Each structure stands twice: as C-alpha cells, then as structure tokens.
Amino acid sequence: MHAMTTAAQSSPLNPPPEPGAAPAAPRLPGDLAIWFFILAELLAFAVFFSAYAFARASHVEEFNLYQQTLDRNLGALNTLLLITGSWFIVRAVQAAHRDDIKAIPRNILLGWLCGGGFLVVKVIEYAAKFGAGISMSTNTFYMFYISLTFFHFMHVILGMVILTVLWFQARNGAYGGHNAHGLESGAAYWHMVDLLWIVLFPLVYVMR
Amino acid sequence: MATFLKNSAHRAWLVLMIATGITWYLGEVGAAGTGAIVAMLVIAFVKGRLVILDFMELREAPLMWRLLLEGWLILVSSLILLAYWISLK
Numbered sequence: 645m646h647a648m649t650t651a652a653q654s655s656p657l658n659p660p661p662e663p664g665a666a667p668a669a670p671r672l673p674g675d676l677a678i679w680f681f682i683l684a685e686l687l688a689f690a691v692f693f694s695a696y697a698f699a700r701a702s703h704v705e706e707f708n709l710y711q712q713t714l715d716r717n718l719g720a721l722n723t724l725l726l727i728t729g730s731w732f733i734v735r736a737v738q739a740a741h742r743d744d745i746k747a748i749p750r751n752i753l754l755g756w757l758c759g760g761g762f763l764v765v766k767v768i769e770y771a772a773k774f775g776a777g778i779s780m781s782t783n784t785f786y787m788f789y790i791s792l793t794f795f796h797f798m799h800v801i802l803g804m805v806i807l808t809v810l811w812f813q814a815r816n817g818a819y820g821g822h823n824a825h826g827l828e829s830g831a832a833y834w835h836m837v838d839l840l841w842i843v844l845f846p847l848v849y850v851m852r
Numbered sequence: 853m854a855t856f857l858k859n860s861a862h863r864a865w866l867v868l869m870i871a872t873g874i875t876w877y878l879g880e881v882g883a884a885g886t887g888a889i890v891a892m893l894v895i896a897f898v899k900g901r902l903v904i905l906d907f908m909e910l911r912e913a914p915l916m917w918r919l920l921l922e923g924w925l926i927l928v929s930s931l932i933l934l935a936y937w938i939s940l941k
Contacts (some may be wrong), residue, residue: 648939670914677916686924693928697935706940708884720876724869731865737909738861823934828909835907842899843928845872846892850879 656792674829675735685799689840693793693847696788705785708852718769719849722762723841726800729758731839732779733807733831736814740824748827749814752807755765755834766797789848796840803837806830864906871899888889893929900925 672679678819702705732755773790780787781843810830813819854860875895878888904921905911911918 654933672910672913672917673909683920685919690924690928692933694931694935697932698938701935701939716876716879720872720879723872723875725867727868727872730903731861734865734907734909736859738859832908835903838907839900839903842868842903843896843925846875846896847932850875851889851892851932852884 648767658714674825674827674832678829678832682832686840688718689843690794692792693843695733696792696847699788706783707785710783710789711849711852714849715769715772716849718765719845722765723761723845725758725765726838726841729762730835731755732758733834736810737824737828737831740819740827741821743821745814745820746815748819749811752811752814756804756807756811759800759807759834762800763797763804766793772824792844792848796844798835799837799840803834806833860906860911864902868902871895880936886937886940889933893933897925897929 686709712839732751736748736751739751740747778786778788778790807830810819810827813826857866875892878892883891901922904925906919908921910921
C-alpha cells in the first residue's frame with residue numbers, strides 16, 4: 645500500500661487513485677465520447693425498465709405468478725459475477741495508475757472470466773426456460789423477461805469484446821501511469837453493464 | 853483486512869456483495885408489498901451509486917457527469933416506484 649502511494653505520487657501526470665488523496669482537479673476518466681455513449685445506453689434501458697414496471701401495473705397477477713418461475717439463485721449469482729468482474733477491472737485501472745504493468749492484463753483476464761461465467765449461467769437459465777417451451781409470445785411477463793435480459797446479455801458480450809481488446813493492448817504494455825485513457829474508457833462501459841444488471845435483477849427477479 | 857478496506861473500490865465491492873445477498877434473501881422469504889419494494893429499490897440505489905462513484909470513479913469527476921449518472925439512477929428508481937405504487941392501488 646505504501647509502495648502504491650509512492651508510485652502514484654512519482655507520476656505527476658496522473659492523479660493518485662488512492663482513496664482519501666486530495667484530487668488536484670475534477671477529472672472524467674477515459675474518453676468523453678464513451679460517456680455520451682453510456683448515457684444513451686442508460687436512457688434506452690431507463691425506457692425498458694419503466695415499460696416493464698408500467699406494463700406490470702396492468703398485469704400484476706400475471707407478473708407476480710410467472711416471476712416465481714424465474715431462478716432467483718442464478719440471477720443473484722450473476723449479480724455477484726458482474727460485480728466481481730467490475731471490481732477486477734477497477735483493479736486493472738488502479739494497477740495502471742501505479743505503473744504495475746503486469747497486474748493490468750491479469751486483472752482484465754479475471755474480469756473477462758467473470759463475464760464469461762455470467763454468460764454460461766445465463767445460457768443455463770435460458771436453456772431451462774426455452775426447454776420448458778417458454779417463448780416471447782408465451783405472455784407479457786416472459787416477453788419482457790426474455791427481451792430485457794437478452795438485450796442486457798448482448799451488452800455483456802460487447803463488454804467482453806472490449807475487455808478482449810484491452811487485454812491484448814495491456815499485454816503489449818500499452819497502459820500504465822503514462823496512459824490509462826483507453827483502459828478507463830473500456831472500464832467505464834464494463835461498469836455500465838454491471839450498473840444495468842444491479843437494477844434489472846431486483847426489478848425482474850425479486851420485486852413483487 | 854484494514855489495508856484492504858483503505859481502498860474505496862475494495863470497500864464498494866464488499867458492500868455490493870453483501871447488498872446482493874440481502875436482495876436475494878428478501879426474495880427467498882417472499883418479501884412483497886410496499887415495504888419490500890421500497891427496501892429493494894433503496895438497496896439497488898445504494899448499489900448503483902457505489903458503482904457510479906467508486907467503480908466508474910465519478911466521485912472526483914466534473915459535477916455535471918456525476919449528476920447525470922446519479923440523476924439516471926434517481927429517475928429510474930422513481931419511475932419504478934411510481935409504477936409499483938400504481939399497481940398497489
């Protein structure tokens with residue numbers, strides 16, 4: 645921890661990531677464009693989440709009944725996987741800021757594996773549902789369950805594609821105290837995928 | 853452990869894991885109705901805020917960006933709460 649602080653202070657171009665350290669000036673991590681993209685994605689999901697909640701208001705009994713057929717354990721497990729995946733990417737960014745070049749690709753890989761775990765769990769969940777003959781046209785609840793979770797699923801895949809690129813770049817020594825810009829941009833997108841699931845899980849799987 | 857908790861991202865991870873466990877538990881005991889809905893939304897709000905501030909590192913970002921993302925979280929939670937409130941009437 646002491647070495648971390650020293651390393652961060654020795655690199656005046658980058659603010660130290662240590663908590664409690666006074667920031668020199670407000671700084672938006674990564675590229676400005678990625679934040680506009682994230683904002684657009686968040687607004688799209690805000691519409692979907694509201695559509696689900698308001699559709700439920702006129703189909704309360706149906707939603708409450710079929711929500712019970714969802715596998716809450718797998719949903720919670722997937723929440724833990726995405727949170728931990730996000731945490732590993734934070735660790736990769738922190739490693740870059742303290743110039744710990746070797747720790748960057750290692751943490752990106754661990755974050756990627758968490759994303760992979762999420763996809764495997766989701767496929768198991770979908771296989772059980774589709775195997776039981778459930779489809780988008782079964783009822784309003786399943787239509788929302790499948791479309792919301794699948795749209796999110798696609799975002800996890802895109803996030804993992806981004807992490808793959810970051811991993812290759814990090815292995816080539818692209819990131820460090822001198823440059824963490826691209827890494828921070830990819831990390832912000834990956835955290836958005838986590839943020840969306842944090843709302844989606846209680847909304848679709850638990851709240852009644 | 854003390855060293856581990858000095859890092860705000862590590863603290864956030866720990867709280868996020870525990871909070872997920874609480875939401876899962878509320879589902880297991882079949883919590884439903886106004887109290888359960890409000891509790892789950894508050895938990896989701898706290899979790900989302902930790903991701904925004906400590907994972908996305910927006911705590912030290914320009915205020916506009918912090919407000920935009922936290923505002924999104926408030927907007928989504930409010931709309932869900934409104935829809936559930938309508939459903940309870």
